[in-house]
Amino acid sequence: MIPSQIYVIAGAGLVSVGVFAWVVRRHLVRRMMGVNILSTGVFMMLIGGARRVEGGPDGVPQAMVLTGIVVAVSATALGLALIQRIYDQRGERSVEERGPM
């Protein structure tokens, strides 16, 4: 098993974990973390699946991962700001999603 395949399999595993958390968890911060894990898995698959170019790594997927990380950071920040706002508004300790909306 060559190293890139390890990355791919680990990335797929992270995708599974992220999707699981996204579906099952109710706590908003946990769900946010689930989405983050999902994105990490995707980036790992990107790196692992990147082609080996003569004389060095393939630059395109690396640049894509950088871009993807910034997007994920922005989305996480927006999500956390929203969560904090919901927390302020409800004035209670729980930040769980409730019921069918």
Added chain:
Amino acid sequence: MRTRHIFEYGVALASLGLGGLVAAGALRRRSLEPAAGDVVQGLLEQSGVSSVVTAVLLNFRAYDTMLEVVVLVVAFWGAWSLHPTEARVHWRPSDPILMRTVGGMLPVLWLLGIYLLWAGTSRPGGEFASGAVLGACGVLTLLIGERVPATQFRPARKVVVVVGVVVFMVAGVAGALSAQGGSEVWSYTAGEARGWILAIEVAGAATIAFVLLGLFSGGREGLDVESGGGEAP
């Protein structure tokens, strides 16, 4: 409780199924025709920088990178539009160890950030790494209860948020004007490219650092701890 467990096991199985599907797809034998990466490698001479990643980020796929700064700006505006009525976290620089450690680290971090910016053209580094480090500097500064320089001037804040995108666009227009055939944006020669890329990197790092700092403060009024009021950037 049993239903809950069944549900969770089911979802876990299904998630694994999805992961398995994706992994099975990705592990198939790949055709090894020339990829975009090879093409980029071949064109590296014309891009004006020697680092492949920086060349891709700031020249070949500069449009993506500009949009990525736009994503940051959107998230920043989105977070700041939420206008919490009061900051719930009280910031007390109570911890002497924190103050001492951070106080010692900050100048080094500043230097590191600026070095990363400079190194970006030839080595790993560049505006994102630099911006992240500089943003972290700002966050640490806030944590020990100090002000981040220049952030209490509203016009300055407004300009810093948009400058990363604006310089990108200026570079694009300049490229379009100087292009030989056609007028595609960002199409400058290798000689001009280097200067523009440097300008984009400096402006981009400033925007990224400031936006990250702003996102950390999460739309609480003012970036500095003491002053409560003030308008959004």
Added chain:
Amino acid sequence: MESIAVVGLVVALAFPLLGALLSALGRPRLALMVGPLWAAPALASLGVVGEQSGRVPTMLMEARFGLDVTSMAFLAVCAVVWAMASVYAAATMRDEGGLRRFGVFFFGAMAGNFVLIGAMDMISFMSGFALMSYAAYGLVAHAMSVSAWRAGRVYLALTVAAELALWAGAVLAWSMADTWELAEIRHALATSEGVAPLAIALIFGAFGVKAGLVPLHIWLPLAHPAAPTAASAVLSAAMIKAGVLGWLRFLPLGEIELPTLGASAVMLGALGTFGAVVVGLLQRKPKTILAYSSVSQMGYVALLIGIAARWPSTYPTALLAIVVFVVHHGLAKGALFLSVDAAPRLAFSGSTRRTFISSVMVLLPAVALCGAPLTSGALAKYALKSVSHLEHVRLPTALLDVWLVAGALATGVLMARFLIVVWRARAARDTETLPGAGLVAWAILATGSLWALAILPLAIPSKWFGSIQTLTAVWSALWPLVVVAAVAWIVTGTSGTVLHRGVGRVAPGDLLGPAVVLSLVLLRGSNRFSAFLERHWTRGLARLNDRAERIALRIKAAPGARYQLWARWLSGEWLALALALIFAAAIWLNV
């Protein structure tokens, strides 16, 4: 060159929309006052465009517009009626009644009516039809009184039902013809097997609603009295005719024999012709009486359609007769509706001369409707007769003759009843005088049954025209009138006749009440039946249901977890996961 003319035609037909715009911008009275201006391009196109058609490629997926003899006659009469009604509305309507709203809906319906007349493809026709029908809702419900709302609701319900039926029929017809051209549609309906009868039935019923075909006419007697006078004039004189044109345009008349359609159209037409007269006699309001008269007159058209459907070779003659009928009825009925409001206004001013003028102007269209000699009515009657006497029509001639005579008598009696009601209303009403413009508009329509004789020869065989001028023809047209006058004299003179006792016993919209009652009875019956079932047969089931409900309650009452879980099941991201696996399985199973 041709296409320029056709585009010009479309613009001319849609021209009234400018009137709607002007009304919307706050000058409704001005817009209504210059009503003839909005109708003028349509009238001018009769001469300029003439008998041709062509495509307008950018509009509505290759629309085809054009004129032929039939639509030219329809367009002429509709344009005149709309223009005059518009002037009349401007002269008589008050400001506080939402004139702006009225103007918008009025001109919208006018544009729709014109467009559908010029349309040569299905989609344009249906578009114009829909615009007219829905804008007319605004006219019906204009007064915003309880009765107007009710009339509007009934109108809207039937219109939507008709629209859906038309849509379904059109889709079926399209699937057979594979084109939107109406000529092709007719041909396809004639030649193809299978669902063609269903399409024909749907289309016939859909346009029957607009044309006041008998069980579908129930909106007419409610809508006409509710609408303002000018609006009810155009409703009856112009918009009803759109249903007739729809029949002519969509149904494969004259191409194949349609026995079922023929028989039902003849029967419904007969029912309408006489039944509407009987119900109309028992009404109090003049406009309701006129509405029933329209239903009755449309019965004749349905009769003609039925004959043409049963015996295709009669179609050319029947078509001419329908054209004559439409022109004649449009002008006369428009004038009569205006006179409901205009005659008392004119007579109120007191002078004998004016009373005389108003009497003449009420009387003229009324007797024309009864088929008085030397009016368009006589021509219409002759046209009817010449169709029914064609040798292909294999019905006993005597029966048809008796029917025609009886029909004329019935119409006469109804008109007499109308004249009496209007005459009685003359003094009872506190009303202002009639402005000059209103008088002119009324007069133009009221004399329509005379001047129509001057323009109709363009469209019909000269034989018909000559034969109504003979002495015998004059006499045969005159004697029913005399009889009617005598009957009217007797009926009004003696009190306590059957008629007097019956008046007011039948509510306008005759079948509507029974239909509602019937449905209520059915509903109650089904309720009782279900109660019965429940008592005797579903006890066990009910017990089961109770148990399930208790369980559900317990789950809901359980604090936290279980209810949360249910909620999660009902709205879940897990569905995305499930969907992904299902898709993967679908691909896998397929390959």
Added chain:
Amino acid sequence: MRGLPLISASIWVPLLGALFVSLWPRRYAARCGIGASIASAAAALLLVVAVALSGPRRERLGGWGAPAGIELWIDGFSALMIAMTAVVGGVVSVYALAYFRAKDSSGDPQRQEVEGRREAYFWRIWLLVWAAINGVFASADLFNLYVTLEVVGLGAVSLVALAGGRALPAAMRYLFVTLSGSLLYLLGVVLIYSEVGTLALFQAGESLIAGTLAQAALVVMVVGLALKTALFPLHFWLPPAHADAPAAVSALLSALVIKVTFYILVRLWVVVFPASVSQPVGEALMLLGLIAVIWGSWRALRQQRLKMLVAYSTVAQVGYLFLVFGLGPRADGSAGWQAGAYFAISHACAKGAMFLAAGAIARAVGHDQIEEMRGVGARLALPFFAFGLGGISLMGLPPSGGYVSKWLFITSAAATGDVIVVIAVALGGLLAAAYVFRVLALAFERAPREGAPSLRPIPATLGWSALVLGAVAVALGLAAGAPLALLEVGLPFGQSLAEGVTP
């Protein structure tokens, strides 16, 4: 004209507008914003006219060209979508001018502060979203689509959250959906890149072959994008997000943001995925679309709140969009695809008009409970008329855009023999008639009761801009020729598509 970077301009003008708005003090936000909106609409329409006159356009950003650089590509389909964005966006901007300005005049300083902030942020975020929407329609690069999609998604979430209150949980859920949806899309991009080694849309389509990898990529991309488009079982997030957002935002979300992911899905279907892989999924999507039509309409009929009704109606209308994946590949020619594209634009105008009208009505009445609107129709004739105009298009009555597109759907379904599609489309129209008339009948039922609460005065702009969109929805039926001709430019759904792009 040929050489000008018009595509970039259509993206840069709103982007620059957003940055420009943010630089001024808050009280100038609306003025700058409306100016930027007009400029953006003008830039977009210039591009559309250029495409209509001189054929499809391409820009190689940076002069590199695929696969090293990013290419922008505009053909008839994307031009039509950009025109839709310009029209709806322009009208909604005018509406927003009055909507955010007139909200509160009570003089409470804190409240005014909140309102002012909301207005300022609306303009800058909306202009960014506009730029990103144009960016999606113009993009011919898989990864670039992801980034623009994220700008649209995060911007839309922020716009929903502007309403505050109960919109916040809705926005939160929307954020999770939009994030995971685009991450699933990105996962597909990753798989495709590892196989074909390029991110250019059309090149990827040429070299991707059917196999496990294509299957996996198709599945994750379809699920991610269907999630973001709110296809039937995945629609749970849409009604609260669309109904609780400010009215101008609801209109933008329902009219434009939904279409963005639909557009990407159609492009992927036509260009990238081999037919043997996508066919069974396409039919499954069509089936889900049919269920969505019935289910969404039914739910809409049962709603108590006006905006919720309109939002569920969007769920139903999304179902129509997904019919193309079953009909499009099978129908001969491109009638099925054209039906979908035409439905998208007419739905954008109709639904925009309905949300704007609903917002105006809710502003005047003070809430949006349908039962309480008994008899207010006469006094709010303008917005209710606009609502009805939009409803005409939803019902598919002639002459409206909805009519034309449903007609195209039915004809292509009849050509392939899908009777069930014909029935469902007709039934959906009937149900749409039921829920539209339910509102209208109640509003116009009778004169308002005695003691009914008085209506607040609303700016006339609210009603008129809703009316303009409704009129456009109807006009799309009257003048169907020009948009359908535009759809043919560059043969977006034709066989020769790939050749047309890579010379």
